[in-house]
Amino acid sequence: MEDVLFDFMSKYISLTEEEKNVIISLDIFRSVKKGTILLKEGQKTKDSYFVLKGCIRTYYVIDSEEKTTGFYTEMEALTPPCVVSKTPSEYYISCIEDSIITVSNSDMETEINSKFPKFDIMCKILTEELLAKQRIDFDEFKTSSPEQRYLNLLEKRPDLIQRVPQYQLASYLGIKPESLSRVRARIADKNKG
Amino acid sequence: MEDVLFDFMSKYISLTEEEKNVIISLDIFRSVKKGTILLKEGQKTKDSYFVLKGCIRTYYVIDSEEKTTGFYTEMEALTPPCVVSKTPSEYYISCIEDSIITVSNSDMETEINSKFPKFDIMCKILTEELLAKQRIDFDEFKTSSPEQRYLNLLEKRPDLIQRVPQYQLASYLGIKPESLSRVRARIADKNKG
DNA sequence: ACAACTCGTTCACTTAAGTTAAGAAATGAA
DNA sequence: TTCATTTCTTAACTTAAGTGAACGAGTTGT
DSSP, X not given: OHHHHHHHHHTTOOOOHHHHHHHHHXXXXXXXXXXXXXXXXXXOOOEEEEEEESOEEEXXXXXXXXXXXXXXXXTEEEOOHHHHHTSOXXXXXXXXXXXXXXXXXXXXXXXXXXXXXXXXXXXXXXXXXXXXXXXXXXXXXXXXXXXXXXXXXXXXXXXXXXXXXXXXXXXXXXXXXXXXXXXHHHHHHHHHO | OHHHHHHHHHTTOOOOHHHHHHHHHTOOEEEEOTTOEEEOTTOOOOEEEEEEESOEEEEEEETTEEEXXXXXXXXXXXXXXXXXXXXXXXXXXXXXXXXXXXXXXXHHHHHHHHHOHHHHHHHHHHHHHHHHHHHHHHHXXXXXXXXXXXXXXXXXXXXXXXXXXXXXXXHHTTSOHHHHHHHHHHHHHHHHO
């Protein structure tokens, strides 16, 4: 399982066996059952997550309704904003499939980064890439209609549509579940003729 | 004018006079007239911007329509995604008020960061804060209606509504100018009684 | 001063999303 | 398997956004 992480990291930096062993000794690998809530609204945490296998989601509860804003699958990292702002979390993180993830807290990262400058470089690149990617995702969201957003998702993350419940996808696309149903019906109609 | 930048930086790191002089010697301060286009679609660039005074905006041209996705005002930094991805820009950056900005390219930043580790630390903090802020902005956008988004903007960046043309605000809010007109009329109605 | 533009608003109309409610389909647990 | 729960879809209705067109206020340039 560790190999998945090391393969990912090798895209950014090269690792010696010794460095790999340091990472393994940190004991950050976790196996998490579907339905597990990793973080609740109001909780404080310093933990960041990296998904090796499975899927986790972030969601707010607004007027007792879940509003899903993010899905994180294989090779994706999530540092909750509350870790950066050092305030209680505004949202929940839950595991929507049996998953294998790493859980690392910011103190650990600081320590590793000071020991191995390589990690720091990798983190910097990852953060910058993520910032640019998120900026583009946001721009695409703003400039397109719900139907276009669904088609876009179908193209870019077709797996999500298979593995995630519709009502969670709906708020991810900024609409209600009933609307998503209609969008899907509309698209199916068009494809028939 | 430099003082505005140094005041901003002093929130994150302390600077010696010598370090300030190094920054000044880089000659990154620019005075830019309203209407100036800083970056065009299809262009390549390594430049990042920081607004000391004024306002710049990012916009796409889709079906010969401008879609504004971001405004950057006093004390805000913009690194276009194309700088990170090293591809041609997908959008335009233009100056919507007479402004004073800094323009720094990524090579310069790399050089300064290696000379003064302090800068590197500041950049890392800034990037992480920005990532978290953007994540929250995106989440808020997804989970609210156009009217709520307008009210939210009215609360958080009231200056924008004064200084920016409505048609640019509209796409920033993910709607058409005509719809923004109606949203405003609706809100004005409610406030009357 | 005048014409040409730009920008914001309004109107009538179309399309799509929100809402409420009901029922079908899928899932999970006993 | 059966029952209960959750999830998805459909329908009827309401509300709001998209569209095309027109108008007036404000600007710019000549």
